[in-house]
Amino acid sequence: MAPSCNHSQNVHQLPQQVVVVVVPFPAQGHLNQLLHFSRLISSYNIPIHYITTTTHSRQVNFRAHGFKSTKNIQFHEFPTPIFTSPTPRNNPNNNSSINKFPSHLQPCSQISTNLRNPVANILHTLSHKSRRIIIIHDSLMGSVVQDYRAIPNAEAYTFHSVSAFTLFLYVWESLGKPFFIDSDMIKDLPSIDGCFSPEFNTFVRSEHEYSKFNSGKIYNTSRVIEGHFLDLLSKEQINKGKKQWALGPFNPITILGSTLQQQQQRHKSLTWLDKQVAKSVIFVSFGTTTSFSHEQINEIAMGLEQSQQKFIWVLRGADKENAFSEDVMERIELPKGFEEKVRDRGIVVTDWAPQLEILAHSSTGGFLSHCGWNSCMESISMGVPLATWPMHSDQPRNAVLITKILKIGLVIKDWAQRDELVLSNKIEKVVTTLMASKEGEEMRKRAQELSFGVKKAVGENGVTKNEFDSFIAHITRGI
Structure with missing residues (x-):
């Protein structure tokens, strides 16, 4: 624009x-x-x-x-x-x-x-x-x-x-x-x-x-x-x-339907979501200020694969001061064969993704997030529960608000363990609980009730x- x-x-x-x-x-x-x-x-x-x-x-x-x-x-x-x-x-x-x-x-x-x-x-x-x-x-x-x-x-x-x-x-x-x-x-x-x-x-x-x-x-x-x-x-x-x-x-708080021309120009993630079952996809995105080590990327990939849940994973390097400079793009490598193994269940996005529209989509049922306040407000307004992985700034306490006070999220990484690698089995467990358990469904219901209240x-x-x-x-x- x-x-x-x-x-x-x-x-x-x-x-x-x-x-x-x-x-x-x-x-x-x-x-x-x-x-x-x-x-x-x-x-x-x-x-x-x-x-x-x-x-x-x-x-x-x-x-x-x-x-x-x-x-x-x-x-x-x-x-x-x-x-x-x-x-x-x-x-x-x-x-x-x-x-x-x-x-x-x-x-x-x-x-x-x-x-x-x-x-x-x-x-x-x-x-x-x-x-x-x-x-x-x-x-x-x-x-x-x-x-x-x-x-x-x-x-x-x-x-x-x-x-x-x-x-x-x-x-x-x-x-x-x-x-x-x-x-x-x-x-x-x-x-x-x-x-x-x-x-x-x-x-x-x-x-x-x-x-x-x-x-x-x-x-x-x-x-x-x-x-x-x-x-x-x-x-x-x-x-x-x-x-x-x-x-x-x-x-x-409401994403209007698009014209035929706009539908043809829609981001590939939205087109992919159109083909999925309601509330079946977890959106994975960590904002604009964080990059992960290759070791942590591998653990996230294995955790998502092992969870057997459908996902959209936005995998980008952190913004530098000029987000458009050619030299700011980092080479991010996924585990060999990962995308082929999960091609029926998930997609990896390496460019800018329309987060609000993804969260608003009927197929999105969870959000693995760094808990920046932008992301929290967008997720709440769209009725999507979160798996919290704070990185810095206000994010650790936003995560407490989401998980302990509003009770619309699960902890994937506690701030007290901020210096530790998050292993794939932890990622698998939290993603599976959020997306495919009674506990996760109850959180999804609370998030949707909160969304209804916000919209009202x-x-x-x-x-x-x-x-x-x-x-x-x-x-x-x-x-």
Whole structure:
């Protein structure tokens, strides 16, 4: 999907009552959530200005799925600074590091310095053409938008890209646990040790300092999913009296039927799914920031083969800073003869796969996932239970939310064993349990009930729809 237009000089010339400026952190999980959110805001006929680098604008548009139109969204693209992107620590050929945090993407944080001036210029230009400017920025981009404070008709809102559960625990712990919470919630809670690199921790803390000046907080979650944790986040000790809105899921919750021409252009995975029995396929995908060792790839392959379950396995290397560079593609080798052995039961995808559409397909009955929040929300909204294999960042605690609190998933790798190889017999056991047992069927039923609740919430007079309307009424107040 091509961006609708580029560059700051193309700012809309007609006067506007309210405009929204969206500034995502330049990594796929963040870019994608805020593009989907932009689409939802634009449905209220509010113009959107989405600001990122040229490379990341291309990336998020190319990978967008579940909707076809970016009408009312104006893209502003700026050059990416030149820097050396380190070799991924989790590259198959670089297994020396225990910490699997994608430090090879650390230069993304350096983009902040380069985007601050262009963002400020756009804000000042828009301030003369609009009665109010609403800035919605990723929690990791506070320093980039800080100049809005000098613009009288501008106000900013922080978007948090993680679950309310994970964010609450992070803030609650960092404040010294200021109030009592149910001990069952934190029993066997995974440590955040190893979740981030020290450099990234420093970056996060510095960016969060800018949020104190903002007018409110936005979460990509639903009260149907995380109402209790949203209530905890709203406590005075945590929230300091700021407004907050739970407006998710941002991704489309219904995938519309395609035209004949679109069907002919569908991804091969969807065509393959059309031929399978309902709820019979497990989707295996680990996001954009992780690569596995050859040894671990072999164990996954053997586990899937031995499970006798049908599967779609997305097997790609981790993104580097430029996801389109020719030199970023890693050579990934499967066990000899693997694809021939499983050709009647599974397919391996080595290019970009339409995850949301795969999860929405009636033949998909499970998801083996790294538990990034994008993936969790998409799986929940489509009613698909998960097998959890967290890698870094918020993923270990998202996995706890999925397995212990929502009870719509099974643990395939516990965070406490994060440095260990996951053997094929463990993979086989969990995949088989999720896809072909009474326990797995009960989880599938709970996931589908949760999906129904989420879909009801975004419908007319639903709790999410009302909250979204409340947010729009707030940012357009008095106009």
